[in-house]
Amino acid sequence: MNILVTGASGQLGSTLKSIANTVPGLHFAFASSKQLDITDFEAVRNEMDKNNYAYCINCAAFTHVDNAESETDKAKLINVTGARNLALNCHEHKTVLIHISTDFVFDGYMNEPYREEDIARPIGFYGDTKYKGERAIINNLQEHFIIRTSWLYSEFGNNFMKTMLRLGAERDELSVVYDQVGTPTYARDLAKAILHIIKAHSIDYGVYHYSNEGVASWYDFAKAIFDEQGIQVTLNPIRSEAYPTPAARPKFSVLDKEKMKSTFKIDIPNWRDSLAVAIKAYAKLPA
Ligand SMILES: NC(=O)C1=CN([C@@H]2O[C@H](COP(=O)(O)OP(=O)(O)OC[C@H]3O[C@@H](n4cnc5c(N)ncnc54)[C@H](OP(=O)(O)O)[C@@H]3O)[C@@H](O)[C@H]2O)C=CC1
Numbered sequence: 507m508n509i510l511v512t513g514a515s516g517q518l519g520s521t522l523k524s525i526a527n528t529v530p531g532l533h534f535a536f537a538s539s540k541q542l543d544i545t546d547f548e549a550v551r552n553e554m555d556k557n558n559y560a561y562c563i564n565c566a567a568f569t570h571v572d573n574a575e576s577e578t579d580k581a582k583l584i585n586v587t588g589a590r591n592l593a594l595n596c597h598e599h600k601t602v603l604i605h606i607s608t609d610f611v612f613d614g615y616m617n618e619p620y621r622e623e624d625i626a627r628p629i630g631f632y633g634d635t636k637y638k639g640e641r642a643i644i645n646n647l648q649e650h651f652i653i654r655t656s657w658l659y660s661e662f663g664n665n666f667m668k669t670m671l672r673l674g675a676e677r678d679e680l681s682v683v684y685d686q687v688g689t690p691t692y693a694r695d696l697a698k699a700i701l702h703i704i705k706a707h708s709i710d711y712g713v714y715h716y717s718n719e720g721v722a723s724w725y726d727f728a729k730a731i732f733d734e735q736g737i738q739v740t741l742n743p744i745r746s747e748a749y750p751t752p753a754a755r756p757k758f759s760v761l762d763k764e765k766m767k768s769t770f771k772i773d774i775p776n777w778r779d780s781l782a783v784a785i786k787a788y789a790k791l792p793a
């Protein structure tokens with residue numbers, strides 16, 4: 507079975523690459539942004555014409571939350587037009603699209619975990635384009651799995667864990683917000699869940715939530731990273747107002763994962779356990 511992975515040199519794409527050979531019978535084509543630009547409709551069509559892809563896993567996105575506020579055209583092109591291009595081409599080629607979305611589609615004013623059917627009301631441009639990308643897929647392709655995840659990190663790419671490890675080594679003192687609460691998600695756990703859906707040949711198409719289990723603030727996450735790595739640093743909990751950023755972020759974006767767990771019968775690790783695995787994996791990578 508042939509599977510196309512777009513945006514393959516990013517964090518999730520690299521993670522998928524690292525575990526791709528664990529499933530016999532799946533043949534992956536990993537396409538970086540240079541090899542396949544998802545905003546180019548004809549390029550996507552040519553790629554899908556040449557190969558008979560059963561699945562396309564879209565890992566391509568504009569993910570810089572703050573830059574999205576100013577680079578609005580670019581964010582929209584990649585996150586909305588790119589998603590629509592993939593959906594239309596998947597429809598034409600009878601390919602199932604697995605697309606990744608985000609907890610940032612929610613405004614964060616709830617105080618219990620968000621379910622798939624809860625109203626999406628993004629408060630930043632990144633979240634807005636990701637939500638419009640979801641709609642573009644739903645409106646053009648029935649055979650889709652849209653997986654909303656949150657606070658993705660891993661040994662690959664740019665992410666909060668690696669930022670904290672770097673800053674923790676450089677500084678004696680750091681301040682991190684404690685009034686934004688969500689769930690860190692180890693990209694390897696998400697990648698395994700994606701492969702599980704493919705292996706199951708599921709036709710339960712739709713929107714799903716997947717994060718690790720548990721709840722944390724960014725402060726909690728930073729503290730756990732330093733504890734796990736044994737870094738001594740003074741860590742100050744601060745309010746969001748004390749860390750001004752171009753984009754507002756939801757204050758609460760914990761995802762309810764019941765639909766994912768009951769449909770696909772998967773166990774989801776707790777974020778704290780997965781963090782320990784990720785830190786070890788990062789330490790093993792060549793510098
Ligand atoms: N990171 C996070 O915390 C979270 C991410 N998500 C979602 O998960 C998915 C994966 O995120 P992640 O791996 O962390 O993101 P990354 O930013 O690490 O990777 C995104 C990749 O998309 C590529 N890309 C950008 N534009 C195009 C294009 N026009 N055509 C093809 N590829 C393109 C980038 O390539 P290049 O570098 O060359 O531009 C990059 O390799 C995204 O959909 C994201 O919205 C959801 C929740 C949390």
Ligand SMILES: Cc1cn([C@H]2C[C@H](O)[C@@H](COP(=O)(O)OP(=O)(O)O[C@H]3O[C@@H](C)C(=O)[C@@H](O)[C@H]3O)O2)c(=O)[nH]c1=O
Nearest residue numbers: 569571608609610656657658666681682683724749755
């Ligand atoms: C580096 C740093 C960040 N922060 C704050 C800023 C922000 O509110 C929070 C998280 O920081 P980041 O900017 O690294 O993370 P951010 O880019 O907001 O992460 C988001 O990315 C997108 C792609 C998603 O889809 C989301 O799920 C989420 O993971 O921590 C501090 O308080 N102190 C610090 O030293």
